[in-house]
Amino acid sequence: MYDDVVKELKELEELVLKCMKCGTCHADCPLYNQDGKEQSVARGKIALIQSVYEGRLEDAGKILKHIDYCVLCGRCKQSCPSGVKTDEIFLKAKSVLRKIEKMKGWQKFVLSIAMEKPELLAKMAPLMHMGLKFGSKKIKDDVFKPIIPIAGGRNVVSVKSKTFADTYGGLNKAKGEEKMTVIFYPGCAANMIYTSWGEAIVETLNYFGVSVYVPEVNHCCGIPAATMGELDLFKKMVNKNIDYFDSLDAKYIVTCCPTCQYGLNEMGPKQTGRSPEQEMMDVVVFLEEVLHADIKLETGEKTTIHFPCHYDRSKDSLLESFVKDNLGTDYTKLKNQSCCGFGGTFSLKHYGKSSDISTSKAEEISTKGFQRVYTPCPGCAMQLTDALAKEGSEADVSHPVQLFYESVVKKS
Amino acid sequence: MSAAINGKFKEIVGSDNFWDEPADLMCYSYDSAFEKPVPPDMVVKPSDYDQVQKVIQLCRDADIPLITRGAGTNLSGGTVPVSGGCVMLTTGLNKILEVNTEDLYAVTQSGVVTAKFAEHISDHGLLYPPDPGSMKMSTMGGNVAENAGGLRALKYGVTSDYLMGVKFFDMDGNLVIGGGRTVKLVTGYNLPGLMVSSEGMLGVMVELIMKIVPVPEAKKSMLVSFGDVIKASETVSKIIQAKILPATLELMDNFTIKTVEEATNIGLPVDADALLLIEVDGHPEAVEDEYRKVIDICESLGGSVKVAENEQERDALWEARRKSLSSLARLRPTLILEDATVPRSRIPEMMQAVQNIRKKYDLTIGTFGHAGDGNLHPTILTDKRDEQEMARVEKAIDEIFETALKLDGTISGEHGIGSAKAKYLESELGKGSLIFMDKLKKGLDPKGLLNPHKMGL
Numbered sequence: 001m002y003d004d005v006v007k008e009l010k011e012l013e014e015l016v017l018k019c020m021k022c023g024t025c026h027a028d029c030p031l032y033n034q035d036g037k038e039q040s041v042a043r044g045k046i047a048l049i050q051s052v053y054e055g056r057l058e059d060a061g062k063i064l065k066h067i068d069y070c071v072l073c074g075r076c077k078q079s080c081p082s083g084v085k086t087d088e089i090f091l092k093a094k095s096v097l098r099k100i101e102k103m104k105g106w107q108k109f110v111l112s113i114a115m116e117k118p119e120l121l122a123k124m125a126p127l128m129h130m131g132l133k134f135g136s137k138k139i140k141d142d143v144f145k146p147i148i149p150i151a152g153g154r155n156v157v158s159v160k161s162k163t164f165a166d167t168y169g170g171l172n173k174a175k176g177e178e179k180m181t182v183i184f185y186p187g188c189a190a191n192m193i194y195t196s197w198g199e200a201i202v203e204t205l206n207y208f209g210v211s212v213y214v215p216e217v218n219h220c221c222g223i224p225a226a227t228m229g230e231l232d233l234f235k236k237m238v239n240k241n242i243d244y245f246d247s248l249d250a251k252y253i254v255t256c257c258p259t260c261q262y263g264l265n266e267m268g269p270k271q272t273g274r275s276p277e278q279e280m281m282d283v284v285v286f287l288e289e290v291l292h293a294d295i296k297l298e299t300g301e302k303t304t305i306h307f308p309c310h311y312d313r314s315k316d317s318l319l320e321s322f323v324k325d326n327l328g329t330d331y332t333k334l335k336n337q338s339c340c341g342f343g344g345t346f347s348l349k350h351y352g353k354s355s356d357i358s359t360s361k362a363e364e365i366s367t368k369g370f371q372r373v374y375t376p377c378p379g380c381a382m383q384l385t386d387a388l389a390k391e392g393s394e395a396d397v398s399h400p401v402q403l404f405y406e407s408v409v410k411k412s
Numbered sequence: 413m414s415a416a417i418n419g420k421f422k423e424i425v426g427s428d429n430f431w432d433e434p435a436d437l438m439c440y441s442y443d444s445a446f447e448k449p450v451p452p453d454m455v456v457k458p459s460d461y462d463q464v465q466k467v468i469q470l471c472r473d474a475d476i477p478l479i480t481r482g483a484g485t486n487l488s489g490g491t492v493p494v495s496g497g498c499v500m501l502t503t504g505l506n507k508i509l510e511v512n513t514e515d516l517y518a519v520t521q522s523g524v525v526t527a528k529f530a531e532h533i534s535d536h537g538l539l540y541p542p543d544p545g546s547m548k549m550s551t552m553g554g555n556v557a558e559n560a561g562g563l564r565a566l567k568y569g570v571t572s573d574y575l576m577g578v579k580f581f582d583m584d585g586n587l588v589i590g591g592g593r594t595v596k597l598v599t600g601y602n603l604p605g606l607m608v609s610s611e612g613m614l615g616v617m618v619e620l621i622m623k624i625v626p627v628p629e630a631k632k633s634m635l636v637s638f639g640d641v642i643k644a645s646e647t648v649s650k651i652i653q654a655k656i657l658p659a660t661l662e663l664m665d666n667f668t669i670k671t672v673e674e675a676t677n678i679g680l681p682v683d684a685d686a687l688l689l690i691e692v693d694g695h696p697e698a699v700e701d702e703y704r705k706v707i708d709i710c711e712s713l714g715g716s717v718k719v720a721e722n723e724q725e726r727d728a729l730w731e732a733r734r735k736s737l738s739s740l741a742r743l744r745p746t747l748i749l750e751d752a753t754v755p756r757s758r759i760p761e762m763m764q765a766v767q768n769i770r771k772k773y774d775l776t777i778g779t780f781g782h783a784g785d786g787n788l789h790p791t792i793l794t795d796k797r798d799e800q801e802m803a804r805v806e807k808a809i810d811e812i813f814e815t816a817l818k819l820d821g822t823i824s825g826e827h828g829i830g831s832a833k834a835k836y837l838e839s840e841l842g843k844g845s846l847i848f849m850d851k852l853k854k855g856l857d858p859k860g861l862l863n864p865h866k867m868g869l
Contacts, residue, residue: 017745017796021444023485026549027527036457036503036523037439038484039431044439047449051438056449062435081738082747 001099005060008096010053012089019046019084025076030339030357031069039066042076042086049093064097064229069350071343071357072227073309074262088270094229103228114188115225115237118217122163122192143385154351155389157193157382164191164198169216172202179209182286183250183278185241185264187257189378191218197256197378200405201283205254207409208293213248221263227345231271238268245276252290253280256399258310258377259344284322284376284400285315295404298328301371305331306361306384308377309339322400323374332368336361342383355387362387365395374400413453417474421456421498424466429457429504440481440499444546445832446748446796447489452479452499459504461579461587461618468616469585471498477864478583480612482523482551486558487749488830490611494865502553505618511536516624517576517593522553522617526560529622539627541568544826545737553617559609561826563733566784567657567693568625570826572608577621580607582614583857593621611828612863614856631659631693632703633726636715637684641665641767644686645760647713648783651690652756654709656702661784662689662733665763668740668778668791669732675739678732681716688715688783689733691726736780737791744776744793750809752816753825756786765815766790772811773804787825813839834868 023043026032031040038044045067051057067090077086103111114121139145145155164186171181182205190198202212222237241264245253253276255261261280269275287293305323307316324331341347341357365373365388373388373395375381381397388395413432422430431437432454441449453476458464471478477497484491493499502523510519513536520529526547533540543562544550550560556578561570577591590603607617638644648661664672664687673680680687688710692702707717720726741747754762763779766788770777781789790812794805813823813836823829823836838846846868853869854860860869 014745018742020741020747021442022741023444023483023546023549026483026485027525036501036506039436039439047442048435048438051441051449056441056451057434057438059434062433066435066439081735082741083738 002060005096005099006053009049009060009093012049012092013053015085015089016046016050018082019043020082021047022081024079024081025086028075028079030071030073030075030341031353033338034353034356040069042080042084045070045090046084046086049089060097061100064094064101067093067097068229071339071341071346071354073339073343075309075339078313087267091226091231091267094227095231098229103230107228111225111228111230111233115220115222115233118219122166122217139389143389145389154355155386157385159192160195162195163218164195165215165218167195168198168202168214170214172206172212172214174209174211175206177209178211179291180252181211181213181250182252182254183213183245183248185253185255185260185280186214186218187255187260187378188218188220189382190256194378194381194399197399197402200399200402200409201254201256204287204401204405204409205283207412208287208291210291212254213250215244219244221257221260222268223259223263224345226263226267234263234268235272238264238272239274242268242272242274242276245278250278252286253278254283254286255280256283256376256378258282258308258312259379261312262310282312282315282376284319285312287401288318288322295326296328297326297404297407299403301329302369303327303329303331303372303374304334304365304368304370306334306340306373306375306380307337308375308380311376319376319400327400327403329372332370334361334364336364340380340383340387342379344379347383354383358383358387359391362391362393366391366393370395372396372398374398376400413476417470417476418454420470421454421467424470425456425458425463429459431455440484441492443484443486443489443491445487445489445492445830446746447492447831450492450494450496452493453496455499455501457501457504464500464505464616464618465581465585465587467498467500468581468583471861472583472585472859475859475861477861478616479863480553480557480616482554483525483546483549485546485550486554486830487751487827488824488832490558490828490830490863490866492831494831497861497864500616502551508532509619511624512593513538515593517621518624519619519621520552521619522551522556524552526550526552526555533624534627537627538624540574540622540624542571542574552620552622556608556617556620557610557612558828559826561782561785561787563660563662563782565782565787566661567659572605574623575604575608575620576623578604578607578617579619580615580617583859583862588615591621609828611830611866613853613866613869614862628659628693630696630699631691632699633689633691633720633729634703634707635718635720635729635732636688636690636710637681638686638688638713638715639684640714641686641763642760643713644688644715645763645783647688647710647715648759649757650709650713651706652784654705656692656705658690658702658706658784659693660689660691660782662781663687663783663788664689664733664736664780665778667776668736668780671743671778672732672735672739675742676731676735678728678735680732687732689729733780736778737789740778740791740793744795746794746796748792748794748805748809749827750790750792750812751787751825751827752790752812752821752823753785753787754816754819754821756784758819758821759783759786759788761819762788762815762821766812769808769811769815773808775801775804775808777808782825785825786821829867831866834866837868
């Protein structure tokens with residue numbers, strides 16, 4: 001079996017050889033910037049894969065922990081001068097190396113529930129919600145500090161007693177004349193935690209004459225499985241979601257989770273050879289570029305934006321003008337443009353390291369006295385909420401559509 | 413290595429900053445050069461000077477080779493631990509200690525990343541000019557040890573022109589202080605000068621005092637296309653003969669232009685045989701005067717000039733140059749970047765020679781680089797798995813260096829000697845110099861433990 005593993009890693013050679021070891025990935029790697037260790041950065045991980053299939057490193061089982069120590073923010077790929085597809089290399093390598101080092105039984109169990117039994121997970125939500133209410137101290141609106149340190153001292157946003165899909169699953173008809181029909185894919189975070197984001201988005205789309213399909217049961221995009229090295233499970237989830245998308249007569253798939261979009265629309269098609277029929281895009285991009293929606297607020301708030309790593313980065317300036325002009329805010333770009341450090345399963349496995357990454361960003365937000373930080377990603381929102389609470393900052397973390405919904409749509 | 417020795421290392425730096433597992437070690441077996449990877453026996457990451465000193469003393473007492481490593485972006489194999497030993501990371505020494513805006517210097521630890529240092533200086537309204545291609549990741553200590561250059565070298569010089577003082581440990585663990593905070597200083601040997609280009613072979617640098625300068629008030633950038641690369645090269649000499657020193661004067665050959673355009677669609681003139689990217693800076697009136705003269709010179713040699721009207725257009729122009737290496741890198745699996753350098757008046761001859769060599773050995777070579785200071789980067793694109801082609805690559809490199817020396821140039825303008833160019837050193841310096849360097853090295857490091865075998869010593 002060991003030989004098979006080496007052989008399969010060797011299949012990555014064409015991708016790996018593109019790395020000329022220039023080290024440009026150092027500059028944007030949130031982990032390397034913390035620890036200055038070559039093991040943490042893409043160049044080091046690629047060298048490890050190479051040294052296994054070139055026969056210089058004998059115990060392949062030992063490299064998984066290094067490859068796994070990665071936020072998968074993809075910034076190395078974005079800045080790589082040679083165009084090395086680091087995400088593809090690491091996901092494939094992890095799934096190959098999983099053959100040597102099996103996932104721990106309980107991890108596999110949790111993962112399979114989360115992926116394959118979404119109904120069960122949804123039923124557990126009220127329990128988690130109750131647990132959190134009783135076992136924690138409320139520090140501000142919907143942000144809690146658990147009294148028993150179950151989450152490593154993390155300040156959490158509550159798991160809601162009712163999932164978003166429970167409320168909005170099915171077709172939500174447009175208000176007034178229907179312009180088109182779209183699918184809104186909430187992703188697990190908006191489905192269970194940021195249900196208010198889902199509500200704001202569906203209601204706002206309805207308000208602008210768009211009918212919206214919401215999955216009755218939210219199937220995970222599969223990215224957590226991919227990051228754990230379970231590529232087959234990832235492909236299964238991608239296929240399941242694409243089956244669902246394909247079954248509906250809709251023009252676009254709108255989402256508020258850049259990582260889900262990356263999973264279903266970029267990495268998914270690469271791994272399964274199948275793309276959704278509809279174009280998938282972030283809700284802000286949809287409102288601006290497709291609907292040309294008339295959104296005008298004058299909040300005057302002092303705001304900034306955290307740009308999620310998996311966001312379509314060519315739309316960064318669109319997002320900026322949306323926050324600045326449409327929401328009428330006093331916007332300033334953050335000097336610190338780093339990843340927030342969340343990385344989904346990464347923050348579960350390495351909360352301390354994950355949290356360290358967001359600290360300097362939270363410091364800047366706090367020092368500069370921002371009232372609100374906009375971010376179009378629920379993962380980043382969770383991470384920043386925690387970091388800001390620790391920093392003692394009063395800044396709220398919001399989705400760009402939320403305020404418009406609260407002050408215009410809801411009152412209409 | 414024995415458990416007892418490893419225990420001592422751990423005691424010094426803490427077990428979180430010590431590694432000896434094969435997978436960890438493999439991550440320090442290479443740098444950015446195309447050299448055979450060799451893993452060290454252990455890696456340590458000290459977080460203060462005291463730890464640095466103790467690591468050095470332990471290595472000396474236990475006869476362990478010691479290789480200092482910043483970001484490992486070296487292009488001549490300078491940080492590859494060719495005979496094993498201990499790799500000491502400087503990334504834990506990452507504080508900027510002082511910026512003095514009255515006396516125009518800054519004190520920094522050696523592990524600070526160059527771009528972060530430059531940005532910090534710029535936040536104080538001043539400029540640290542050296543801008544090596546790797547500045548986003550390289551460290552200040554590494555820049556001094558390799559005497560890194562950059563795009564602004566023609567007018568502003570290289571790292572050595574900014575080093576005022578240094579603190580380092582010798583191989584006995586003595587703290588040595590050289591230079592200081594004054595513009596004039598002649599106390600003792602020029603120890604900062606000695607540490608420049610020393611490639612980690614004479615001591616371990618922990619702290620540097622760097623000169624900083626006022627930011628030029630105005631600048632003007634232009635892109636000039638030529639139908640003939642030799643004419644472009646002649647233009648470089650003519651500009652300097654006219655007593656104009658542009659801040660940057662960069663050249664790209666046709667192959668590089670086409671490759672960059674294919675990769676980026678910036679809108680470069682793909683028919684041009686060569687491009688010059690020129691930026692003049694300084695007092696607004698001087699800039700105005702100089703840039704007009706530069707345009708006249710370019711046009712008189714057949715160049716067609718496009719001036720950047722604003723910051724955005726300027727960025728677009730520089731984008732092409734910045735993308736040169738990366739665009740070339742995407743073409744073939746293996747890239748070998750050379751830095752043979754000649755006196756700038758000999759650039760046309762050097763360009764011609766590289767073209768001939770490319771044809772003779774049937775290779776893909778893109779050439780771009782700092783034409784203004786005579787430092788070209790012939791970039792060979794190949795595949796390390798193709799043995800026959802690699803043999804031709806080696807011969808081509810030999811010939812490029814031979815030509816550079818024939819033209820009174822050097823085998824390395826800014827990448828250093830390390831392991832990659834050790835065999836060519838004598839042909840440039842002669843035996844006497846090697847003997848002198850060897851004596852110096854043996855006097856300071858009699859056991860030959862500091863970055864052994866580099867420069868052939």
